[in-house]
Amino acid sequence: MKLRVGELIFVTDEDLKGLVTCFNERDVTFTCDDGFDYTFPLEKVFRINEEGNAESSTRKRKIELTTIHVKKEKQDVVYLNVQDRVIDLHLEVLIPSKQFLNDFEALSFQLDVVREVIFQANRKRIRKLTLVHGIGKGKLRKELRNLLDNSYPEIEYLDGNYQKYGGGATDIIIHQFDS
Numbered sequence: 001m002k003l004r005v006g007e008l009i010f011v012t013d014e015d016l017k018g019l020v021t022c023f024n025e026r027d028v029t030f031t032c033d034d035g036f037d038y039t040f041p042l043e044k045v046f047r048i049n050e051e052g053n054a055e056s057s058t059r060k061r062k063i064e065l066t067t068i069h070v071k072k073e074k075q076d077v078v079y080l081n082v083q084d085r086v087i088d089l090h091l092e093v094l095i096p097s098k099q100f101l102n103d104f105e106a107l108s109f110q111l112d113v114v115r116e117v118i119f120q121a122n123r124k125r126i127r128k129l130t131l132v133h134g135i136g137k138g139k140l141r142k143e144l145r146n147l148l149d150n151s152y153p154e155i156e157y158l159d160g161n162y163q164k165y166g167g168g169a170t171d172i173i174i175h176q177f178d179s
Contacts, residue, residue, distance in 0.1 A: 003028060008048040011040055017048070033096040087117050088132040089140060103139075110140055111147055118152060122178050130160050134168040144170060 003009070003023050009030055010017045018032035029039045089110050091100070100106040114131065121129055133140040148157050154176040160169025 003047065009045045010048055011038070011045055033092075085126065085128060086130045086132060087113075089113060089144075090132070090134055107140060107143060111143060114144060114147060115151075118155070118172075118174075121174060125177055126174070128171065128173050130165075130169050130171050132160070132165060132169045135166060136168075141168075141170065148172065 003020055005020050005022065007020045008017060009020055009028065016032050016038060018030040018038070020028055020030045021037065022029045023042070026041060027039050028042055028045050029037055030045075031037050088094070091098070091106055091110065094110070094113060098109075100109065110133075117129065117131070120126075131144060133144055145157060148155050154174060156173045156175060157170050158173075159167065160171050
């Protein structure tokens, strides 16, 4: 894999992505959206190409990342790793550079992401996903479950793994795919 400074990369074992700042024949250093620099071995990173796919020459496979255009008028782009089947709905993970005017706009954005994730899961025949919403005050969890109850009767939901997410996740199971 030929890297260039400024390219977007994704780490396989961690939920990290960022822009390359430097590299050598063994390691790559990049700045993540949180502002911190990380260094990983080259075999642990994938370059994200223009189509939104992650690619590596050290491994002869691709990890598919779904590019989601949530709000068409603003062209907000969110990269989601559908291979892991875990979608983190925290705003700082979804779109860290975006500032929302109010809580309603932020919540609407997160629910739009959920709708698009369900659409993509349906299209790719992914039966089970985990949506990480966090604990907080419970507003996103409540609205997420209202959305599932009211708009998706073919989807069953239950609390996510408590040991892993501490009550801050919802597992969804799609029982019937659209044709």
